Amino acid sequence: MSTLAERAVARTPRRLALRFGAMSDRAIAWLFITPSVLLLLAINIFPLLWTIQLSFTNYRANRPNAALRYVGLDNYRDILTDPEVWHAMQTTAHFVLWSIALELVLGFGLALLINRRFRGHSFWTTIILLPMMLSPAVVGNFWTFLLQPQIGLFNSGIALVTGVDPSSFQMIGNVRLAPWAIIMVDTWMWTPYVMLICLAGLRSIPDYIYEAAEVDRASPLRQFWSITLPMVMPFLMLAILFRAIENFKMFDMVNLLTSGGPGSTTEVASITLKREAFEKWRTGYSSALAIILFVTVFGAANIYVKALNRVKQR
Amino acid sequence: MNMPVTAHSVAEPSSRSKLIASVLVVTYAVITILPLLWIFLTGFKTPPDSIAYPPRILYRAFGRRLRQPVYNALAANAGIPGQPAAAADLV
Numbered sequence: 001m002s003t004l005a006e007r008a009v010a011r012t013p014r015r016l017a018l019r020f021g022a023m024s025d026r027a028i029a030w031l032f033i034t035p036s037v038l039l040l041l042a043i044n045i046f047p048l049l050w051t052i053q054l055s056f057t058n059y060r061a062n063r064p065n066a067a068l069r070y071v072g073l074d075n076y077r078d079i080l081t082d083p084e085v086w087h088a089m090q091t092t093a094h095f096v097l098w099s100i101a102l103e104l105v106l107g108f109g110l111a112l113l114i115n116r117r118f119r120g121h122s123f124w125t126t127i128i129l130l131p132m133m134l135s136p137a138v139v140g141n142f143w144t145f146l147l148q149p150q151i152g153l154f155n156s157g158i159a160l161v162t163g164v165d166p167s168s169f170q171m172i173g174n175v176r177l178a179p180w181a182i183i184m185v186d187t188w189m190w191t192p193y194v195m196l197i198c199l200a201g202l203r204s205i206p207d208y209i210y211e212a213a214e215v216d217r218a219s220p221l222r223q224f225w226s227i228t229l230p231m232v233m234p235f236l237m238l239a240i241l242f243r244a245i246e247n248f249k250m251f252d253m254v255n256l257l258t259s260g261g262p263g264s265t266t267e268v269a270s271i272t273l274k275r276e277a278f279e280k281w282r283t284g285y286s287s288a289l290a291i292i293l294f295v296t297v298f299g300a301a302n303i304y305v306k307a308l309n310r311v312k313q314r
Numbered sequence: 315m316n317m318p319v320t321a322h323s324v325a326e327p328s329s330r331s332k333l334i335a336s337v338l339v340v341t342y343a344v345i346t347i348l349p350l351l352w353i354f355l356t357g358f359k360t361p362p363d364s365i366a367y368p369p370r371i372l373y374r375a376f377g378r379r380l381r382q383p384v385y386n387a388l389a390a391n392a393g394i395p396g397q398p399a400a401a402a403d404l405v
Contacts, residue, residue: 110339113335113339114335114339116327116336118333118335119336120336124336124340124343128343130346131350143349145356146352146353151365152369153348153352153369154349156368156369166368188346188349191346210325213325214325
């Protein structure tokens with residue numbers, strides 16, 4: 001009886017067998033992965049190296065024929081001493097922290113409730129997941145419409161509940177409310193994602209642990225603190241990591257909702273980057289800013305992953 | 315008579331806790347789906363209705379939107395003899 005490999009060899013056309021027969025397995029493996037590696041180098045690594053090189057120059061993309069001058073670390077120094085960049089970083093931190101906190105509380109809470117497996121829970125889970133399935137560009141566009149002070153649904157809803165005049169406040173035009181508007185929309189869109197990760201964590205806890213706790217007469221609160229939370233913690237940390245990376249570089253939704261306004265109250269780091277690169281045309285400067293943002297996210301994510309591994313090993 | 319034997323876990327949530335969980339989840343789901351539903355309904359409204367103040371809900375706009383081409387065609391045919399009905403829809 002022949003093995004699967006022998007049957008495969010027997011069925012290989014003679015022309016192909018002659019061509020690849022002399023090659024080692026390693027050479028054939030390289031032959032298969034080379035196109036993917038080349039594509040990766042062309043669309044990922046080359047732009048990164050090009051950006052790093054541009055970050056040390058005074059290059060401006062709207063003046064391609066101007067003399068290129070290497071300015072050393074000047075762009076990096078200018079960025080780190082620029083109050084506008086620090087303001088953008090603060091705005092980003094505010095957005096990231098609050099949106100993640102809200103998504104975590106709501107997502108984990110919903111996962112705990114759905115894990116009770118009441119009748120119809122699958123249907124309602126699907127309904128809750130719908131916002132996550134939309135494109136951020138679509139979400140940004142329709143929330144801009146919904147948050148309009150007079151014609152929007154949001155203000156009318158608030159007016160219905162509180163009795164205030166719907167045109168008396170603006171969510172995306174008000175300095176105080178605009179940062180909360182983008183946090184609210186992000187939370188609306190991404191809470192289901194956190195919920196899904198938490199639900200996976202909750203479903204992975206075997207029932208017999210709770211049964212043992214019941215036998216030991218542990219209270220529900222005790223079970224939550226001693227069983228549920230420690231066992232879901234790696235999943236929670238993973239959700240925080242994914243959302244933090246995504247929100248740190250959030251651009252499309254914020255750009256469509258507020259474009260960084262009013263003034264610069266919602267100008268997150270990616271909006272500053274876009275303004276420097278495509279409004280002020282400071283390509284070298286914006287390349288340096290992009291590299292700083294990349295290093296920040298990469299460094300923070302690495303530290304976080306190490307912490308996550310420690311939690312998993314406990 | 316044989317009674318069906320099912321395994322019962324002491325960790326199984328009580329029916330009261332299931333009821334509370336279902337009410338909370340359904341409330342969240344309804345609140346979260348409202349904006350999507352509103353945008354979906356806006357797709358059936360006429361342009362003036364979709365930006366009306368105060369915002370208008372479906373039925374009125376839906377009916378008007380469906381009937382509008384018929385009214386336009388009837389009006390065009392009644393007012394200008396010989397004019398094709400389809401052209402009136404562009405008005």
